[in-house]
Amino acid sequence: MVTGTALEAELRRLAGSVPDPELPVLTLEELGVLRGVQMIGPGRVEVELTPTYTGCPAIEAMTADIERILHEHGMAEVSVVTVLSPPWSTDDISAEGRRKLAEFGIAPPRPGAMGGPVPLTLTVRCPHCGSAETELLSRFSSTACKALRRCVTCREPFDHFKEL
Amino acid sequence: MTAALALGDDALVLSHRLGEWAGHAPVLEEEVALANIALDLLGQARTLLSLVGDEDELAYRREERAFRNLQLVEQPNGDFAHTIARQLYFSTYQLLLYGQLASGDSAFAALAAKAVKEVAYHQDHAEQWTLRLGDGTTESHERMQRACDALWRFTGEMFHPVEGLDVDREALRSAWLESVTGVLHRATLTVPDTPDTGAWSAGAGRQGLHTEAFGRMLAEMQHLHRSHPGASW
Known part of the structure; x- marks a missing residue:
């Protein structure tokens, strides 16, 4: 059995491997928009995502893709929350x-x-x-x-x- | 939450106005630019209106008198010079306003810190076009001057107090005037010397009083949602 932190690291790797819907050559990890992945209960995970631009419509597709991949890996409940601070930068x-x-x-x-x-x-x-x-x-x-x-x-x- | 509504409505209404250029802009690049600016503003509006309540209810179900946006942003697109003058006046204001809010600890700080970087591109876009039109041909100069003059009377409202908006309004006003004056001078344009508030409409947008064109804009913006409540894409 994997420990909580090892599981979180694995889930983060999975969420981070999701391709950007607009620039599919980049993963979300490489784009620097994945802020955190935490288990909040058995089978329940919360993912923090930050938008590149405030109005970027890709955030909805990213959310759906993260939910899908984490569901496929046994998470019953996936909640993706959007965080604005600190603001994303292309340096990320x-x-x-x-x-x-x-x-x-x-x-x-x-x-x-x-x-x-x-x-x-x-x-x-x-x-x-x-x-x-x-x-x-x-x-x-x-x-x-x-x-x-x-x-x-x-x-x-x-x-x-x-x-x- | 008056302040969130005021700033959210500014962003929403200007976003819609800029969206009206789709299919009508003078060149393709400009069409794309205006649509991109509109999208940034729509993102701001969604975040700000969500601080107040349901974003769709607020955008599509409110009557004209319930909107708290500046009269400046609801002004019709006019010719391209009018759109650019409106962009110059408003993006300069928003850049300075968000700059102040980003360094504070209000509910707007996180959004402002993010949006201020986007708005810097909007301001630059408006500035470059103002220079190009003002210092361009005789006709482009005349049109740009006419647009700057026509919209000047809507600029004073930007510096009126808004409940819940904790900013140094005097600093905002002087920085705005300095920035806009600099751009207009470099564009060989004259800073209007007429009053910056209209005789009858002073400060009215923030109180829910709007100009005639706004009702028609809202009718178009809201009709789909009102005709087909609950419809999904």
Whole structure:
């Protein structure tokens, strides 16, 4: 029999392995939105999730996916609660998550979103050809969390996961 | 809970107005941008209205007089310049307001700390467009100036007291004026010198008194829910 904490760690691993519904290359763990998993009774588990953006509709799909996977692993009652504080930041995306984003054709957010003006001066590299010569087309792209840019070198447009 | 209703209604009503641009924006990128801003605002509205009661009941079943939003946010989209002037005035206010609330310990602190980062992008979007239109062609300059002038009389209400909203209103007002003045000057626009409250409507949105266009907006926003109560997607 597994102990409570080992079970919690296993459930966290399962919940964290759920793919992001909008960016299926990333898991919720890599996205950094999973805040905690606690047993609150026999067969009852509470999961804390934080949204990337306040209005992000993906949170409902994430909740349903977490409930499903934990039900499948014997949890009779799964409650997913949304927490806002501390606010999610793109700095919460893991190094592996950033690597996968770039591989998927999305320029990853620059580090240091929390701290002042530095990120604004760093270059966003083209995820296709690696060129540093890129320009902003629109501050908002296919989702609120991305900006639309274009590579001056290879001429390809691409999404940039903007710093938050 | 007056304050949660006031801030929640601001976000909800402006979100709906921006959503009206879907299918009508001048370029595709802008359509997507306005819809994304609307979505951020809708997220704020859901959180804020949930502090008061059932979000759907509040959004879809209240009468016009029960809404506590600023008259500014209910103003029709007008031409693109009007939408941008409304965005500049409101996002600058919201950025400063949430900045203050985020550092406090009110019921709004967690939401404000999160939303302030999103609103920074809204403000930047409005600022860049104000510069581009104001310092653009003769026509875009004229239209942008006309829009800034037309909406100015709705800006004073942002700094009126709201029950339960613990903010330094004087600091808010001076920081807002400084920021907006800076943007307008850089855009070669003139800061309106007319009163910032209308003769008959001063501060009325927060008391539930709204302008004519708001009733029509609500009718459209609420009709589906009212026609098909309890319907699900």
